[in-house]
Amino acid sequence: MSAAETRTARPAISPPDTAPLVEIEGLGRVFDLSKRWLNRVLDGSGKVMLTAVDGVSLSIERGGTYALVGESGSGKSTIAKMVVGLLPPTSGSVHIAGADIWAERGLARQRQLHRRIQMIFQDPYASLNPRWRVGSILAEPIKAFGLAADAAAREARVGELLSLVGLDPRDSAKFPHEFSGGQRQRIAIARALASEPEFIVCDEPTSALDVSVQAQVLNLLRDLQQRLGLTYLFISHNLAVVRHMATRVGVLYLGRLVEEAPARELFAAPKHPYTKMLLDAVPDIGMEGVERPSIAGEIPNPINPPSGCHFHPRCPHVMPQCRTVVPPSYAVGDAKVLCHLYDGTDHAGTARSAP
Amino acid sequence: MTATLSVRNLRVEIPTRHGVLTAIDDLSFDIAPGEVLGVVGESGAGKSITGSAIIGLLDPPGRIAGGEILLGGERIDNLAPPAMRRVRGKRIGMIFQDPLTSLNPLYRVGDQLTQTILTHEKMTARAALDKAERLLVEVGIPAAGARLSSYPHQFSGGMRQRVVIALALAADPELVVADEPTTALDVSVQAQVISLLKRLCKDRGASVMLITHDMGVIAETADRVCVLYAGRLAEIGKVRDVVKHPQHPYTHGLMTAIPSLKGDPDARLEQIPGSMPRLGAIPEGCAFNPRCGFRFERCRAERPAAYPTSRSEASCFLLDAAGAAPPPETAAAARAAGIEVRAGAPTGADA
Ligand SMILES: Nc1ncnc2c1ncn2[C@@H]1O[C@H](COP(=O)(O)OP(=O)(O)OP(=O)(O)O)[C@@H](O)[C@H]1O
Ligand SMILES: Nc1ncnc2c1ncn2[C@@H]1O[C@H](COP(=O)(O)OP(=O)(O)OP(=O)(O)O)[C@@H](O)[C@H]1O
Ligand SMILES: [Mg+2]
Ligand SMILES: [Mg+2]
Numbered sequence: 001m002s003a004a005e006t007r008t009a010r011p012a013i014s015p016p017d018t019a020p021l022v023e024i025e026g027l028g029r030v031f032d033l034s035k036r037w038l039n040r041v042l043d044g045s046g047k048v049m050l051t052a053v054d055g056v057s058l059s060i061e062r063g064g065t066y067a068l069v070g071e072s073g074s075g076k077s078t079i080a081k082m083v084v085g086l087l088p089p090t091s092g093s094v095h096i097a098g099a100d101i102w103a104e105r106g107l108a109r110q111r112q113l114h115r116r117i118q119m120i121f122q123d124p125y126a127s128l129n130p131r132w133r134v135g136s137i138l139a140e141p142i143k144a145f146g147l148a149a150d151a152a153a154r155e156a157r158v159g160e161l162l163s164l165v166g167l168d169p170r171d172s173a174k175f176p177h178e179f180s181g182g183q184r185q186r187i188a189i190a191r192a193l194a195s196e197p198e199f200i201v202c203d204e205p206t207s208a209l210d211v212s213v214q215a216q217v218l219n220l221l222r223d224l225q226q227r228l229g230l231t232y233l234f235i236s237h238n239l240a241v242v243r244h245m246a247t248r249v250g251v252l253y254l255g256r257l258v259e260e261a262p263a264r265e266l267f268a269a270p271k272h273p274y275t276k277m278l279l280d281a282v283p284d285i286g287m288e289g290v291e292r293p294s295i296a297g298e299i300p301n302p303i304n305p306p307s308g309c310h311f312h313p314r315c316p317h318v319m320p321q322c323r324t325v326v327p328p329s330y331a332v333g334d335a336k337v338l339c340h341l342y343d344g345t346d347h348a349g350t351a352r353s354a355p
Numbered sequence: 356m357t358a359t360l361s362v363r364n365l366r367v368e369i370p371t372r373h374g375v376l377t378a379i380d381d382l383s384f385d386i387a388p389g390e391v392l393g394v395v396g397e398s399g400a401g402k403s404i405t406g407s408a409i410i411g412l413l414d415p416p417g418r419i420a421g422g423e424i425l426l427g428g429e430r431i432d433n434l435a436p437p438a439m440r441r442v443r444g445k446r447i448g449m450i451f452q453d454p455l456t457s458l459n460p461l462y463r464v465g466d467q468l469t470q471t472i473l474t475h476e477k478m479t480a481r482a483a484l485d486k487a488e489r490l491l492v493e494v495g496i497p498a499a500g501a502r503l504s505s506y507p508h509q510f511s512g513g514m515r516q517r518v519v520i521a522l523a524l525a526a527d528p529e530l531v532v533a534d535e536p537t538t539a540l541d542v543s544v545q546a547q548v549i550s551l552l553k554r555l556c557k558d559r560g561a562s563v564m565l566i567t568h569d570m571g572v573i574a575e576t577a578d579r580v581c582v583l584y585a586g587r588l589a590e591i592g593k594v595r596d597v598v599k600h601p602q603h604p605y606t607h608g609l610m611t612a613i614p615s616l617k618g619d620p621d622a623r624l625e626q627i628p629g630s631m632p633r634l635g636a637i638p639e640g641c642a643f644n645p646r647c648g649f650r651f652e653r654c655r656a657e658r659p660a661a662y663p664t665s666r667s668e669a670s671c672f673l674l675d676a677a678g679a680a681p682p683p684e685t686a687a688a689a690r691a692a693g694i695e696v697r698a699g700a701p702t703g704a705d706a
Contacts, residue, residue, distance in 0.1 A: 071543055211570065211609060212612050218624055267620075278543060284617070
């Protein structure tokens with residue numbers, strides 16, 4: 001593993017090591033769902049806009065794992081795509097190691113940035129080309145970024161990557177369909193590692209896997225992080241998995257980051273009423289026989305979200321201002337919370353008494 | 356008391372071009388009246404096939420090749436298709452993962468409910484419509500009366516699944532077979548739907564067979580759980596026992612592999628090496644033996660039966676009081692994992 005270790009030792013580019021690797025500022029994305037303008041004129045329908053991500057700011061420490069959680073449609077994957085450079089934001093910025101990935105000029109600089117950021121998707125089969133042998137799948141980024149001197153060095157690196165994710169170097173001659181789901185996800189991880197990235201975005205990396213295989217993949221991601229000093233943005237709707245992986249957690253609700261805190265704190269003392277509701281809702285093996293408070297309502301329509309705080313129609317602590325005023329971000333200890341309960345005045349008899 | 360459902364030595368085969376695959380092999384379990392039995396296992400373990408065999412809807416060429424299925428003491432596995440159709444819907448309600456497979460997108464929700472009610476019960480159309488509305492109210496659909504004339508696509512995913520529950524309960528069945536009823540739903544809605552299903556079945560005294568790969572759902576909902584591995588029974592017992600004191604090495608591995616909201620978040624997850632075999636390649640002897648940390652000689656040669664322990668029943672030779680002893684280190688390791696090793700112990704007692 002000496003090769004891998006020397007790679008870790010690569011000096012960081014511009015800012016000193018203590019600065020966060022990833023800085024996301026006011027990130028937003030609006031999708032235009034309207035029909036073509038001509039049809040709109042003909043049937044008199046207006047413009048339909050969907051705000052998938054709304055003013056999200058967060059930063060990720062080097063070697064840390066930032067987890068994004070939230071219900072389906074809350075904007076997790078949209079953020080991931082903007083962070084890796086697959087989808088342009090409508091507002092805000094993403095800096096990685098000091099470079100603004102959406103403002104970077106020059107193809108060479110952009111390619112260098114993209115090499116350092118990789119992504120792992122939920123469905124390991126859909127993301128691997130079924131007609132390529134595993135060896136070619138892994139060699140492609142090595143070739144594209146000129147990371148090996150010659151074919152022999154490339155082949156050696158492919159073998160090394162396969163061993164790194166717990167597969168046999170001889171597996172490089174096989175096709176993706178010859179592997180089980182968990183093994184395919186290992187291949188997808190090996191491919192992400194092939195370009196020697198510092199930062200990997202994992203979008204639901206184990207959601208398609210069985211629990212016994214999920215444990216293999218989660219352990220592997222943690223081992224690789226320690227060995228290679230990787231930084232992760234980890235997306236999952238499974239809170240138990242997030243608790244096991246994350247150093248910091250952000251909770252999304254209809255595109256807004258409603259709470260952000262160190263993982264331990266978030267799970268021990270959730271602050272936002274939505275976070276509390278989510279934690280109460282998850283079925284968990286540690287909780288057999290627990291009677292749960294029933295949860296009110298479902299995630300509302302993102303095209304026409306509730307005014308003020310998006311969560312107010314489901315919130316047990318709703319106050320008049322929640323219906324009209326978008327809550328700002330309040331710092332509560334190490335956490336940031338978008339909730340009027342934390343505006344500093346005393347809302348007697350409300351959730352403040354809980355934690 | 357007669358079990359609501361009794362599955363005896365069920366064997367399901369799937370003839371293919373490469374020979375006959377055994378998808379379910381010698382599976383037996385009972386569901387008592389009013390009981391919720393969880394059925395868990397990895398993808399491909401045979402959960403859905405078991406459910407389909409019970410409701411008489413095995414996809415051809417799959418077929419029941421052995422054993423019996425009894426509903427309220429009467430055999431239903433050998434009924435002619437029209438008789439089985441009457442059992443299904445009337446005596447057994449069904450809920451599938453995708454609500455759209457149970458709901459016809461072209462019919463109003465109210466019409467689908469009243470049709471189901473009228474097929475199985477003699478009453479006037481007016482009375483059936485009233486019952487349909489009561490059912491929608493019971494499953495928590497707001498403005499139920501007005502919603503009777505809505506089409507399925509006008510509901511959110513969670514609401515659709517509640518309509519499906521209403522449909523499954525429309526004829527007051529004795530048994531509800533629910534196959535991954537919440538897998539397609541959001542985490543926050545999952546808990547709602549599961550607790551609703553549980554409450555309604557309890558109120559009616561209906562038994563439930565709840566198929567899922569989510570151990571968390573089982574832990575919170577089921578009375579007993581049946582763990583399948585490669586089409587065979589690995590372990591069956593009370594949920595608390597199986598979760599807290601698993602006796603089969605596979606169940607033990609599974610429980611320690613699941614991250615939980617309790618416990619040390621930094622502890623490494625236990626992992627079971629390898630993956631479940633495909634149907635065509637199930638190993639000789641115990642199907643789990645190549646992945647098992649406590650394997651000994653007998654496991655490669657013979658197939659274990661289900662042996663009772665002080666808590667659950669599990670198909671593992673370590674538990675066979677009449678069987679040969681494993682090597683002492685294996686026995687010690689298994690005991691350290693909480694398994695009541697009985698093999699080779701003349702008293703059968705566990706210290
Ligand atoms: N290309 C697109 N065009 C229009 N709307 C989109 C597009 N991509 C995403 N959306 C919408 O943006 C919102 C956020 O979607 P996103 O995929 O980020 O959610 P998610 O949190 O990843 O959900 P899931 O858990 O289901 O993966 C959703 O309402 C979705 O319908
Ligand atoms: N028509 C078929 N031909 C061959 N094999 C089949 C056929 N139908 C099902 N199988 C196999 O039978 C086994 C059991 O399938 P089943 O659908 O019951 O699994 P399951 O436990 O419900 O899994 P999941 O969690 O993925 O739903 C699987 O290995 C599957 O590949
Ligand atoms: Mg997504
Ligand atoms: Mg299934």
